[in-house]
Amino acid sequence: MTFPPRFLPRLAQLVLGLFLYGIGISLMVRAGIGIAPWDVLTQGLSKQTGLAFGTLTNLIGLAVLLLWIPIRQRPGLGTVLNVLLIGPSAQFGLWLFPEFHGPWHQVPAFLAGLSVLALATGMYIGAAFGPGPRDGLMTGLHRRSGWPIGRVRTLIEAAVLLAGWAMGGNAGWGTLAFALAIGPMCAVTMRWFAATPARAEPCPGTG
Template identity: 75%
Template sequence: MTPPRLLPLRLSKLLAGLFLYGIAISLMVRAGLGVAPWDVLTQGSANLTGLSFGLLTNLIGVAVLLLWWPLRQKPGLGTVLNVLLIGPSAQFGLWLLPDFALWWQQVLVFAAGLWLLAVATGLYIGARFGPGPRDGLMTGLHARFGWPIWMVRTAIEGSVLLAGWWMGGTVGLGTLAFALLIGPMVGRTLPWLDTRLPAVAAQPSPA
């Protein structure tokens, strides 16, 4: 059970992380150098349907969350808030930020977005309220079928990337940079931002 003194800290980290995650996505979108595979899918879906990027972020999150049911995954508070909050935050960032045309501006804005996304990921995962719907789908497939994590992640992200690109999403050097750098960057931020919960003491078994 979480000590009461840690709950406000965890909730603050969760909410801050989800808000900053959406802002990070909007920075990378406005940079115009390419975005993460799931955001390529969102961009492509927006091109196809005319719906806003933020709304489609929410709708895709809901669709992915529904795939948890046959995998017997259970969402946490962080999972639900991930679906609800990142879309509006990303839409707010897109409303606030202009498009960037000069190459040096694009590089700086994309780098800022990538760095902010790594920090935001460390915050919301470090709050320990459950994974986002996309990460939960990956771990659920791994647990259900025994496929290696790397294979599941590659198959999922490769599929959404191709689908999004076919629908007109932006694929570029930024997409490659994201694929290569986000893992090591989150590997740095998560240990710094993780909330270390006390271990639950083992209860003696009844005689």
């Protein structure tokens, strides 16, 4: 079997990036000072249903992927692996890390999680195997509606944040810090890991 040039290194970059993405999520969850909007939804659903955070991460990813059908968005290998791998990785991180208490522990844990997540974003998007389900929903709605992608992202993330918060998800100042910092941070890491020199995909919220 013959693979395209750099296929295997890109695949390794993708898988490692998705694993680290889940680890970054788990660190921010354990920090307890606020998490990304999609993770607020996941955490809220976990509290309401009793299902594990990692399991719900997978199920939400699959549900969002089904929303690609009416907007005619096509998944790639990276899309499928995103749905399959981030949930188990996040659940592993939640098993590995304890809950952090007090600002001297919570803030460094949150910043470490944010940094790992930004690094992971650059790795998995830079591998160029297709967007995650949530990113694809955002770009697909942007393409079909003609609305600016920033407006589409804001509307989607505001909706999932409010729904998650209403169900008990942890929306704190860390959520605001994530919203302000993740774009500039992953813009840098995407340049580090881009498979091709010119890539202009939007930085995601979570996968």
